[in-house]
Amino acid sequence: MTPPVNELVDADRGYINPLVFTDQGVYEQELEQVFGRSWLFLAHGSQVPKRGDFIQTYMGEDPVLVVRQKDGSVKAFLNQCRHRGMRICRSDQGTSRTFTCSYHGWAYDLEGNLVNVPQEERAYRNEIDKSKWGALKVPRIAEYKGFYFGTWSADVPEFEDYLGDMAYYFDAVFGRWDNGVELVEGTSKWVIDCNWKFASEQFASDMYHAEVSHASALIALHEDPAFWAGTSHQTLMPGRQFGGNGHGSGSFWADSIGFSESMYNSPALSEWVTANADEALRNVSEQQLLKVAGHNTIFPNFSWLAGPATMRVWHPRGPGQIEVWAWTYVPKDAPDEVKAAYRRMTQRTFSPAGSFETDDGENWTEIQQVLRGWKARNNTFNAQMGLGHDERDVHGLPGRTSDALSESAARGFYQRWSDLMAGLSWSDIAELDAARQAKEALHQEVQEA
Ligand code: FES
Ligand code: FE
Secondary structure, eight states: OOOOGGGSEETTTTEEOGGGGTOHHHHHHHHHHTGGGSOEEEEEGGGSOSTTEEEEEEETTEEEEEEEOTTSOEEEEESOOTTTOOOSOOOSEEEOSOEEOTTTOOEEOTTSOEEEOTTHHHHHTTOOOGGGSOOOBOSEEEEETTEEEEESOSSSOOHHHHHGGGHHHHHHHHSSSTTOEEEOSOOEEEEESSOHHHHHHHHHHOOTTHHHHTHHHHHHHSSSGGGGTTSOHHHHSOEEEEEETTEEEEEEEOSSTTGGGGGGTOHHHHHHHHHTHHHHHHHSOHHHHHEEEEEEEETTTEEEETTTTEEEEEEEOSTTOEEEEEEEEEETTSOHHHHHHHHHHHHHHSSTTOHHHHHHHHHHHHHHHHTTSHHHHSSOEEOOTTTTOOEESSTTOOSEEEESSOOHHHHHHHHHHHHHHTTOOHHHHHHHHHHHHHHHHHHHHHHHO
């Protein structure tokens, strides 16, 4: 029997019950309580640049259509026909004036309003009130620096409050160029047989695995394989981890702005970044620019890497499977040669065939396999790294930070997951967070005394 949901995770002590990764009942509840009550990434503006452009995506398991409207705004609605539930639109992406269901032909406009019913007079005696049978609209959409997020929930705070201190890390990457970023055309999609939280949590919190899981790839990728020999890249590049509101970010610190660019083996890219450093420094601080190669997650399932220029959504597909949708993001104003260098970097590191990506996926599927055992499922996982050693106001970084080798962000991730799964309202969560922070401040004072 599955224990009550609020007993599955003890973030204060760093305990995780593996049933959170396997149980069908937990998963069903996640779709409603977590995915139904969080801000979810829908699309980047560059994917739907013109009026009538649309793209199909998912909010949890729910298919939605994201559509650029006639007035330039972006709206989204459930891609489900109100007649018998067929997908209203079966294309992944395109441009249209209306969407016509391929089953019986009900047609919807760009906002999802039902505008045409075939044989309306004979079949419905003109008695159907079309205004009542539009597609279900995503009631709240937020645009932040060209990225669109949506939520079904009226309760969740405004997007910028939800993002909170994580905005610092988001802006560092996506907000540094005057004209922002764009996504390289083409979405890489692949399936991994693992729970979505393995991927999402790792991108929020896990710097620890890198030099073990990616040892071979790190050596193979570097121009000078001796670079890593006999040393730990984690000590070479000290970093810090941020965790807050379920989000997480971990970054190395470079000693010069050009540092990360040396990874790309592209003089054109290095030159362009250096030549445009002033522009970046107008938009973000020097410290933000120096935090490179970072891994990041906006709770619950949107992640990016700052070095390899990949961003992705981990779409859940049952407790034991995810569908990854990944893109390369590039500075919009960069010349083609520079964009190509970013693209090559993503492809060889974090893509379905990337040398790092395959390392990560193998770990997650292996764990999921082990969890088929009943003993393995009835166990406790340790998430205690760095417990009690969080700090605030270090180097002027916002929010709660710790050494890069910590599971602080993972504990924050599971704390938020657990709050939502327990059905707490977002205002209750805010009160609890304030109390948690007060407790944490007290702990810090005692430690410093
Ligand atoms: Fe869409 Fe019948 S299911 S028209
Ligand atoms: Fe990894």
